[in-house]
Ligand SMILES: [Zn+2]
């Protein structure tokens with residue numbers, strides 16, 4: 001139940017790989033919520049919006065297509081990766097705006113399956129992406145992709161089986177326009193990705209606790225602090241303190257604070273990291289370049 005830090009390249013470039021669970025890793029390419037926030041105050045934790053590369057043996061899953069997916073795509077093209085499952089939590093811009101700049105999508109011979117489970121009946125993820133990639137918002141349509149691209153709509157609550165031995169449980173989150181939480185299970189271990197979501201006024205969100213139950217790693221929407229939250233009630237986001245409460249309620253191994261507010265500076269995140277470590281030892285604040293093994 002203990003998640004292992006494989007490496008944290010932003011802080012410790014030469015960190016040794018943990019050989020305990022080498023086949024199941026999560027690499028953070030974008031950890032920021034709402035809008036990309038480059039600048040001197042976000043250099044250490046990073047300013048890209050959500051994107052996480054998950055490796056399950058030979059299977060490659062990508063969680064969300066925020067701006068972090070652009071540099072990931074450059075690496076994948078160099079590696080010659082051809083078979084990709086992109087799982088979208090939802091279609092707010094911070095989670096999809098990197099897709100038109102994702103190099104493997106333009107690579108003939110690549111396979112790209114894009115899945116989403118948050119849309120109302122009658123809407124499809126393909127049609128939503130077609131809206132984003134349409135003049136005059138964007139000059140070229142989705143059909144410009146040269147990869148073998150497919151689009152899959154599911155209902156939050158379904159279990160997906162992207163590859164043999166990899167199960168992805170899903171659950172509905174509490175967010176304007178809907179969102180889906182994912183739980184990736186591989187080799188007897190589990191990683192739970194819960195962003196963007198707002199906690200209930202009283203108690204924990206039972207669906208989130210159930211999805212995260214016993215997970216080795218819980219990556220959780222921590223846009224606000226508990227003190228900031230009341231001014232943002234109804235905006236669809238949660239707090240880092242709630243991340244810890246959910247982790248405790250669900251018996252999670254390690255909680256990861258994620259979807260940082262765009263205004264949050266590196267120094268402020270350092271303060272949160274220290275407070276979270278004191279409150280629940282092992283808790284981490286997500287930063288670009290960090291690699292974790294569930
Ligand atoms: Zn978001």
Ligand SMILES: [Zn+2]
Nearest residue numbers: 090092175196
């Ligand atoms: Zn959102």
